Amino acid sequence: xxxxxxxxxxxxxxxxxxxxxxxxxxxxxxxxxxxxxxxxxxxxxxxxxxxxxxxxxxxxxxxxxxxxxxxxxxxxxxxxxxxxxxxxxxxxxxxxxxxxxxxxxxxxxxxxxxxxxxxxxxxxxxxxxxxxxxxxxxxxxxxxxxxxxxxxxxxxxxxxxxxxxxxxxxxxxxxxxxxxxxxxxxxxxxxxxxxxxxxxxxxxxxxxxxxxxxxxxxxxxxxxxxxxxxxxxxxxxxxxxxxxxxxxxxxxxxxxxxxxxxxxxxxxxxxxxxx
Amino acid sequence: xxxxxxxxxxxxxxxxxxxxxxxxxxxxxxxxxxxxxxxxxxxxxxxxxxxxxxxxxxxxxxxxxxxxxxxxxxxxxxxxxxxxxxxxxxxxxxxxxxxxxxxxxxxxxxxxxxxxxxxxxxxxxxxxxxxxxxxxxxxxxxxxxxxxxxxxxxxxxxxxxxx
Numbered sequence: 001x002x003x004x005x006x007x008x009x010x011x012x013x014x015x016x017x018x019x020x021x022x023x024x025x026x027x028x029x030x031x032x033x034x035x036x037x038x039x040x041x042x043x044x045x046x047x048x049x050x051x052x053x054x055x056x057x058x059x060x061x062x063x064x065x066x067x068x069x070x071x072x073x074x075x076x077x078x079x080x081x082x083x084x085x086x087x088x089x090x091x092x093x094x095x096x097x098x099x100x101x102x103x104x105x106x107x108x109x110x111x112x113x114x115x116x117x118x119x120x121x122x123x124x125x126x127x128x129x130x131x132x133x134x135x136x137x138x139x140x141x142x143x144x145x146x147x148x149x150x151x152x153x154x155x156x157x158x159x160x161x162x163x164x165x166x167x168x169x170x171x172x173x174x175x176x177x178x179x180x181x182x183x184x185x186x187x188x189x190x191x192x193x194x195x196x197x198x199x200x201x202x203x204x205x206x207x208x209x210x211x212x213x214x215x216x217x218x219x220x221x222x223x224x225x226x227x228x229x230x231x232x233x234x235x236x237x238x239x240x241x242x243x244x245x246x247x248x249x250x251x252x253x254x255x256x257x258x259x260x261x262x263x264x265x266x267x268x269x270x271x272x273x274x275x
Numbered sequence: 276x277x278x279x280x281x282x283x284x285x286x287x288x289x290x291x292x293x294x295x296x297x298x299x300x301x302x303x304x305x306x307x308x309x310x311x312x313x314x315x316x317x318x319x320x321x322x323x324x325x326x327x328x329x330x331x332x333x334x335x336x337x338x339x340x341x342x343x344x345x346x347x348x349x350x351x352x353x354x355x356x357x358x359x360x361x362x363x364x365x366x367x368x369x370x371x372x373x374x375x376x377x378x379x380x381x382x383x384x385x386x387x388x389x390x391x392x393x394x395x396x397x398x399x400x401x402x403x404x405x406x407x408x409x410x411x412x413x414x415x416x417x418x419x420x421x422x423x424x425x426x427x428x429x430x431x432x433x434x435x436x437x438x
Contacts, residue, residue: 080408113406113415123405131369186369197413202368 007257011241012162014041016087017097020052023071026104028059036097040160041084041241042261044125045070045077046115047158056102064104069112071101076111080124085266088239089190093273122154125262129153132186132263133172135202136255141172157261165261172263173256180212181205181252187265189223199223205252215254216247226269239268286366293364365410 015038022032035055039048046068053068070077072090077100081089091098107114115121129150133142142150149168156165175182185205188198199222205213219226219238227247228234237244240258251265259265290306297304407418 078408110414113408120405124407127405134369195413197408197410200369200410 004257008166009162011258012042012165012261014084014241015039016041016083019097019099020049020055020070020102021099022056022059023101023103026056026060026102027064029061030059032056032059039083039098041082041087043083043157043160044081044121045079045083045086047118047121048083052102056104060104066104067107067114067116069103069107071103072099076108078112079115079121080113082260082262082266084241084260085190085268088242088268089192089270092237092239092242092268092270118158122158125154125157126150128262128264129172132259135184135186136172136175136182136263138183141174145171153261169261169263179206180210182255185218185251185255185265186259186263187218187255187267189219189267189269191223191269192271203251205250205255212250212252214247215245215249215251218251219247223269234272236269237272239270240265283366283368290364363409363416 018037018039020035020037022028026032033055035052037049037052039045049068049070057065070079072086075090077086077090087098130139130142133139145168152164152168155161156168182205184202187203188200190198201222203213203218203221207213215238216227226236226238228236238247240254245254245258255265294304294306405418406415408414409416
């Protein structure tokens with residue numbers, strides 16, 4: 001359907017206007033100006049912020065610069081989460097642009113993974129794709145791909161090439177017609193106020209009777225409090241790529257169209273803002 | 276390629292065997308059910324919480340002997356270092372399905388590893404180590420890669436496979 005293809009593009013090209021300011025404790029030779037950037041929702045912080053680093057390095061001495069890391073309102077931002085997930089989880093109801101603090105010292109290694117090079121990002125990205133395919137196809141599709149095909153997925157993401165990426169990714173979105181969907185849906189549910197990084201469990205897209213499960217069915221099973229019962233006030237928003245899909249949306253459709261390039265459906269449950 | 280697959284039950288019994296061995300050897304493995312703090316206002320998660328086998332291990336020159344007071348060791352003359360290693364074995368349900376074709380491993384072995392030790396492992400052909408987020412605790416841990424874990428553990432698992 002032409003409409004569904006548009007959804008894929010809209011998801012891929014989603015952007016978040018961001019303002020990067022240098023943390024005031026950093027030592028500079030002169031005043032550092034803020035740096036503005038449109039961040040791709042589907043990418044990763046350390047992959048798209050070379051310009052940010054360059055910009056702030058201009059006003060700093062080499063000896064004051066260690067690994068760059070980012071923080072929002074006191075929370076270190078995990079580069080290995082897609083940017084859109086970080087925003088929806090921490091800042092979805094705040095005023096744009098998203099204000100991120102940049103640090104070059106005191107790397108919080110209890111909270112953040114190190115990211116010494118882009119090959120670390122690539123390894124993490126490919127690892128997610130492989131895990132997603134283990135769930136969807138018992139790894140058959142990803143294992144049948146050649147190394148150059150894997151590379152194409154990564155290069156597509158790295159260079160923001162929608163067509164290059166999807167030429168390969170469409171294989172990961174296929175399933176035998178008689179099955180009605182993937183074996184299991186790769187998803188992760190994030191909650192802002194939780195110790196646990198995310199909820200991820202096995203969940204089939206189709207019932208034994210052949211009925212398609214919905215987003216609501218998934219939440220009822222994995223996170224019942226996210227669903228508002230009749231008469232209750234709505235306490236939580238269920239956000240994917242910055243929007244609240246209808247709970248009646250079939251999960252299989254969401255997995256095929258609203259997954260991130262890592263092939264996971266990342267779902268954020270955030271408290272409804274109290275105006 | 277042979278299949279090295281454990282379902283949750285098998286994983287559990289392998290861990291029990293490991294714990295029994297550990298008790299004989301007195302090398303400190305324990306079974307911990309991780310208490311995941313539920314956010315406020317949420318319904319109780321009825322499924323049993325994920326469990327993890329953990330071992331706190333301090334490095335020292337003498338690793339043997341079964342001496343239980345191994346908590347603090349002197350590393351070398353002139354300097355004393357206390358290195359603490361924490362190993363977690365977790366069950367990954369993503370990889371727990373019986374695979375078709377190429378085998379997939381299903382145990383994630385997590386460890387917090389001293390950089391020197393990590394370098395040794397990285398040079399070893401059977402291991403690929405990367406830093407990852409612990410799925411239950413959220414903290415950075417080093418993980419042994421599933422695709423390599425199978426080669427590493429197959430000899431061990433073949434002993435256990437009921438045939």
